Amino acid sequence: MRTGFGAQLAALAGILMLWEVGVRAFGLGSHVMPTASAVFRDLWANPELMARGIVRTMTETLLGFAIGAAIGFGFGSAFAVSRAFERLLFPLFVLSQAIPVIAFGALVVMWLGNGIWSKVAIATYLTAFPVTVNTCRGMQSVDPQRLALLRSFGAGGWTIFWRLRVPFALPSIAAALKLGISLGLIGAIVGEWFGDTVGLGILLLQAMYNENLPRLWALILVCGAIGIFIYALFEAIERRWIFWKQEI
Amino acid sequence: MANGTADIAAPILQLSNLSMTFESAHVTVVALQDIGIRIGRGEFVTVVGPSGCGKSTLFNILAGLAEPDAGAEIRYHGETKRALELLGQVAFMPQRDLLLPWRRVVDNAILPLQVEGMPRAAALKRAEPLFGEFGLSGFERHYPQQLSGGMRQRVALMRTFLFERDLTLLDEPFGALDALTRSLMQRWLLEVWQKHQRTILFITHDVEEAIFLGDRVLVMTARPGRIKLVLEVPLARPRPSSMLTSPEFIALKRQVLAAIEEESVKSFQQTAAD
Ligand SMILES: Nc1ncnc2c1ncn2[C@@H]1O[C@H](COP(=O)(O)OP(=O)(O)O)[C@@H](O)[C@H]1O
Ligand SMILES: [Mg+2]
Numbered sequence: 001m002r003t004g005f006g007a008q009l010a011a012l013a014g015i016l017m018l019w020e021v022g023v024r025a026f027g028l029g030s031h032v033m034p035t036a037s038a039v040f041r042d043l044w045a046n047p048e049l050m051a052r053g054i055v056r057t058m059t060e061t062l063l064g065f066a067i068g069a070a071i072g073f074g075f076g077s078a079f080a081v082s083r084a085f086e087r088l089l090f091p092l093f094v095l096s097q098a099i100p101v102i103a104f105g106a107l108v109v110m111w112l113g114n115g116i117w118s119k120v121a122i123a124t125y126l127t128a129f130p131v132t133v134n135t136c137r138g139m140q141s142v143d144p145q146r147l148a149l150l151r152s153f154g155a156g157g158w159t160i161f162w163r164l165r166v167p168f169a170l171p172s173i174a175a176a177l178k179l180g181i182s183l184g185l186i187g188a189i190v191g192e193w194f195g196d197t198v199g200l201g202i203l204l205l206q207a208m209y210n211e212n213l214p215r216l217w218a219l220i221l222v223c224g225a226i227g228i229f230i231y232a233l234f235e236a237i238e239r240r241w242i243f244w245k246q247e248i
Numbered sequence: 249m250a251n252g253t254a255d256i257a258a259p260i261l262q263l264s265n266l267s268m269t270f271e272s273a274h275v276t277v278v279a280l281q282d283i284g285i286r287i288g289r290g291e292f293v294t295v296v297g298p299s300g301c302g303k304s305t306l307f308n309i310l311a312g313l314a315e316p317d318a319g320a321e322i323r324y325h326g327e328t329k330r331a332l333e334l335l336g337q338v339a340f341m342p343q344r345d346l347l348l349p350w351r352r353v354v355d356n357a358i359l360p361l362q363v364e365g366m367p368r369a370a371a372l373k374r375a376e377p378l379f380g381e382f383g384l385s386g387f388e389r390h391y392p393q394q395l396s397g398g399m400r401q402r403v404a405l406m407r408t409f410l411f412e413r414d415l416t417l418l419d420e421p422f423g424a425l426d427a428l429t430r431s432l433m434q435r436w437l438l439e440v441w442q443k444h445q446r447t448i449l450f451i452t453h454d455v456e457e458a459i460f461l462g463d464r465v466l467v468m469t470a471r472p473g474r475i476k477l478v479l480e481v482p483l484a485r486p487r488p489s490s491m492l493t494s495p496e497f498i499a500l501k502r503q504v505l506a507a508i509e510e511e512s513v514k515s516f517q518q519t520a521a522d
Binding site for chain 1: 308
């Protein structure tokens with residue numbers, strides 16, 4: 001099923017090679033498509049700039065993700081436990097997702113200012129929804145026979161929640177967290193477009209205005225690398241700690 | 249009683265007039281009708297009956313998970329109780345092992361103790377000496393998915409025994425095991441029961457098992473489930489497996505089989521007519 005890591009690296013090297021050779025062969029100017037080597041040279045020449053952007057955007061993403069995950073877990077649990085609460089608020093949650101987050105961007109900046117918190121808020125907003133839905137669905141699908149067993153031991157609602165509902169829902173929550181962190185990264189980058197001075201989103205805008213294509217591509221690669229890294233990290237955590245998906 | 253400790257004069261559990269009807273939009277199923285039972289302290293009572301006759305339903309009621317029809321009387325330790333009040337009062341082992349896949353064997357076993365509020369360390373200490381007795385030594389740190397069916401069942405039994413209550417309900421605990429493992433488990437269960445002095449109500453669809461284990465055998469009728477026959481088993485304990493071929497045993501078996509046969513035919517006709 002899984003191809004080796006070596007083979008994957010070779011494929012990546014092959015694509016970069018094709019890129020380099022292709023751009024040269026077709027004689028595309030650097031204003032259309034820069035060569036791979038030009039992109040990596042730009043990356044190499046500006047480590048501090050890149051590092052600052054990465055740190056800032058990652059901070060926004062992780063903060064937004066953490067807050068969004070907590071909110072999602074809280075509301076998802078509440079929805080799962082109380083049907084009345086679910087009926088009351090869940091439709092609002094769904095409705096809120098129908099509005100593109102960009103529409104809120106300007107508002108968030110006016111409320112929270114140009115600093116880090118407006119981006120965190122957007123990342124939070126994007127993370128919270130999938131986590132809410134999957135927490136709620138995961139907890140509602142808890143095996144009724146195991147629920148009955150715990151009740152026969154005299155377990156109350158709180159015990160059942162922590163000892164059964166939460167672990168039972170964890171595989172589905174983990175899937176939402178993976179999606180949530182990817183959305184959070186998008187939220188942070190887009191959030192920066194509403195105004196700031198540091199961050200990958202800002203660097204992207206500057207590269208666009210300056211028509212600096214090697215920089216633009218360097219940033220695209222960096223964003224991609226971050227996305228892959230956080231996804232792989234969550235995947236690894238899931239494999240190691242949440243192994244009972246198929247057993248229930 | 250056969251083992252000399254059961255005391256039917258001061259029963260631990262008394263049921264009378266117990267019926268249970270399931271009503272849904274289209275159908276009404278009478279699962280249990282007019283059940284009356286007395287279980288003495290320390291008794292081992294087995295329940296046999298055709299499948300679908302309401303055995304598991306009866307256990308759900310005794311575990312406090314379902315309320316019977318109005319008019320039923322449940323007396324536990326002489327006190328009249330609603331079924332719901334039995335939650336947490338009776339050690340119940342359902343038909344499936346229902347182990348939690350995210351907990352190791354030890355942690356599955358001590359689950360009821362933790363639910364009662366005992367700290368994990370204390371619960372582990374309590375459980376430790378039982379692993380050998382339950383044939384689980386060396387498997388404490390395994391996950392349930394790594395165990396065979398027989399071992400999983402022993403974990404579930406250990407969990408039930410650690411939940412020390414005056415009445416233990418076992419719903420077909422050996423139903424899914426192969427014949428050899430099952431007969432080993434039966435003898436082992438008798439040892440554990442005698443050592444721990446529990447009162448056990450045990451469901452099975454295996455007549456030999458019912459007679460071999462029980463002080464008394466309750467035979468149930470096809471749906472709606474009623475008590476068709478209450479049979480004393482006057483066989484001495486400890487019971488060696490050679491007893492299975494003794495004339496007394498065979499005579500008892502014939503009696504139970506005759507009662508069951510009648511019921512199974514009825515149940516079959518019922519299913520065909522449904
Ligand atoms: N929750 C329920 N709703 C409707 N009918 C049920 C329910 N539980 C059990 N029954 C019915 O009650 C009867 C007895 O079931 P059960 O107690 O599981 O039988 P047994 O354990 O003896 O095989 C069956 O006909 C079953 O279909
Ligand atoms: Mg059953």
